[in-house]
Amino acid sequence: AQKITQTQPGMFVQEKEAVTLDCTYDTSDPSYGLFWYKQPSSGEMIFLIYQGSYDQQNATEGRYSLNFQKARKSANLVISASQLGDSAMYFCAMNYGGATNKLIFGTGTLLAVQP
Amino acid sequence: DAGITQSPRYKITETGRQVTLMCHQTWSHSYMFWYRQDLGHGLRLIYYSAAADITDKGEVPDGYVVSRSKTENFPLTLESATRSQTSVYFCASSRTGYLDSNQPQHFGDGTRLSIL
Numbered sequence: 001a002q003k004i005t006q007t008q009p010g011m012f013v014q015e016k017e018a019v020t021l022d023c024t025y026d027t028s029d030p031s032y033g034l035f036w037y038k039q040p041s042s043g044e045m046i047f048l049i050y051q052g053s054y055d056q057q058n059a060t061e062g063r064y065s066l067n068f069q070k071a072r073k074s075a076n077l078v079i080s081a082s083q084l085g086d087s088a089m090y091f092c093a094m095n096y097g098g099a100t101n102k103l104i105f106g107t108g109t110l111l112a113v114q115p
Numbered sequence: 116d117a118g119i120t121q122s123p124r125y126k127i128t129e130t131g132r133q134v135t136l137m138c139h140q141t142w143s144h145s146y147m148f149w150y151r152q153d154l155g156h157g158l159r160l161i162y163y164s165a166a167a168d169i170t171d172k173g174e175v176p177d178g179y180v181v182s183r184s185k186t187e188n189f190p191l192t193l194e195s196a197t198r199s200q201t202s203v204y205f206c207a208s209s210r211t212g213y214l215d216s217n218q219p220q221h222f223g224d225g226t227r228l229s230i231l
Contacts, residue, residue, distance in 0.1 A: 045222035105157035
């Protein structure tokens, strides 16, 4: 069965510093995708970044990068130069179920950026 | 660009009542999904739909009913609401279902449902 684990319920980071949010996953499927979503206090879910299991390079999107270590089954999100607006809940997710794009989510990490 | 809209945003009802949460998307996406978000569980998939008139169960389907007569709409019905169904409900859509398409799911703003 597929599983996503986020072991950090909450984290603090100083403004302008980098922060890494941990995510490990478990699946027996050879083909899968990993996603990170941001949920600010207003409640909406915002897609940040995607990594495919066959992608050779780590995904990057602006200040977000995904540290993908396939052998360790980890897909950590790195946010560089943290901003106050980065304070939010962050969810790691993985799709499963073949060509249906169903997602399984972790329990989330609440990030607080301090000035 | 309306995207994906959910209604109502907030709903309070009583146990045993029927309640329907609405989801509408303007992108003509094939796939639509319903999730519930609870503390300590993240988001869990309730039902999904690959196209009009095609629906299937997710991880936590008990107590819920869905339909999809039109591509753009995917209502979720609680036929007899229970307190355990108090939650935040998210609708999402994606253009395709293929793993290598880099097609993320796009989410609505959620419906906060309280069952007294």
